[in-house]
Amino acid sequence: MNFDYNEEQQLLADSVRRFLQKDYDFEKRKQIVASPQGASDQVWGTFAQMGLTSLPLSPDYGGFGGGAVDLMGVLEAFGEALVVEPYVPTLLGALLVAKGGSAAQKQAILPAVAEGRIKLAFAHTEAGARFDLSHVKATLEKGEKKAVLGAPQADKLVVSTTSGVYLVDKKDVEVKAHRTIDDRAAGDVIFRKMKAEQLQGGLELVEEAVDFATALACAEAVGAMKYACDATLEYLKTRKQFGVPIGTFQALQHRIVDMYIAQEQARSMACLACSKVDSSENADDRKRSVSAAKIKIGDNARHISQEAVQLHGGMGMSEELKISHTFRRLTLLAQLYGDADHHLERFSSL
């Protein structure tokens, strides 16, 4: 039993956090969000140099064979800084290729991902699917996927259809780009008579890959929660009313204590999800743990983000302050890959 990051994991998380503090502060992030592309190639290049794009890939394809636990600290730092680059979507696509691709497909895709030369996205969710991963109506003939994270920036997409999972060039589909509520680039992906290469695997492959991404989303949420709690605590200590810092009021003290407790509980469940997607030997055990984690993280993301805004008062509502953007990120993460209700269904059915 050991709940610490090992030395390599800690060093990596620290260096990512240092980079983000220096080159990805809130002002810099605003500029990136305001750019037409909505993400920075320069930042992506640094991620690749730091090994973030290669870490979870197999050494056979230029990677280091890392797992979700190796990435936890990185995703926490991303959550604190509200990174908008399509990191998890790219890893999700890479995982699908790694698990379902032929040797040739892997050779064509994975080294390029590792080196930061290409980005990927997974086009899966369709209108009316809610969070049901088995709800797929698209065929190679005709299909439309909704709100695909990272689609506008992706070079290649993994697309699910009724006949399986395919790898496709972005130029062979149409992407209608939009921004998510937390300022990430996403897009509806539309295709007709798609020219695509099939990957091996169906629903089980998708479930495994999405569980991996869900565990990473849990870690990202924990980072965003940490920022929300720390910023709120700082505000309680500095904001004065009635001649004293508002943090002297017990009504507010108890509320921020509950935020910190919620953060610790969420962190515990993120540890569970990440270690289970890495080491679980049976799919039900993995699914049950990931769902449990996502329920707790969904509930606590909502609790913490709402309280952070409330305790900041009007300032919490303001576009100018990072806390309102953290609110948006936590709101999105609570929904992403299944909200608490969806995961309650899955948890209870296992």
Added chain:
Amino acid sequence: MDLNYSPEEQAFRDEVRAWLNANLPADLKEKVASYAHLSREDLLRWHRILAKKGWVAPGWPKEWGGTGWNVVQRYIFEEELGYVGAPPLIPFGLTMCAAVLLRFGTEAQKKRFLPRIYNGDDFWCQGYSEPGSGSDLASLKTKAVRNGDSYLVTGQKIWTTLAHYADWIFCLVRTDPSGEKRQEGISFILMDMKSPGVTVRPLILMDGAHEVNEVFFDEVKVPADQLVHEEGKGWTVAKYLLGHERLNTGRIGGSKRELAALKEYAKDRKDARFRDRLARLEIELMALEITNLRFLDRMRRTGQPPGADVSMLKIKGTEIQQGLTELALQAADPAASDELSVALQKRYMSMRKTTIYAGSNEIQRNIIAKMTLGL
């Protein structure tokens, strides 16, 4: 990061579980499972079975009977005690008074009291709260006046758990009423409950149970060698006890057992609303278990006491315990009159105490606000 117990720890758990299953008397197990009343003799019988095995006070130094287990082994042991459904080990002597004596007691005090605590010869209770001093404990008024070789103690304690079973009580008393800083006038004394002038009066709680009492002191003579630490240092002792390493404040094992029993009890209930409540509570317990293990792991590595972390475990642990009783109440047939259903109704009422006792959950939040968050 590795959330799994090591093979050695797993083997230790198996050994503990096997022994507990073989040695917990069936009638006691049944009483605990059905939330029946546990008598003084029931509690002491189980205490003595563990004492004979050498497992009643694992955390004590080896010279006084401790097992030498590390914190993880001790946590596993406590979890298994809860999980098997053993009668509780009453903490007032074993963990509280003993911790104080081991830290602040004289050699003579240790020799006089520790073996008797270990063997279950003396039943202890705790004299802290007073009618006017609950959360604001330092305002306590029970006075102890030095008179030659002894103190004369006059005043009243309240909510004194199992005082009606107790042979001894440890008390916070005011030895100096004049002090500018009220904490400095408090002392920690040990009192024989059979002393003339001690009166115990039952307080019956809403579930009908006699568990807590009022204890009155009318010029009770307490020999001065029953003062622990220096006169006026009682608050230091109390604070030490507050931050004293407690490994299973969240009561994970007991809640796991109750959750399993509840699932079995409610297995025919198919409605989704109930199922979701149960699932959320189960997940809350999963999270608390991991949080508890994270703190334990940190304690093991740093050697630091858990401090305000214990407050978090107390808050979440008691909320879960109460949540379990709420669901059990809900799962029962509203028209049921069988013994178990009645016991579950009483249990629901009784467990409201958990967020009040041992430092109310509001006081725990104050502690976290101050100690952890610096507010």
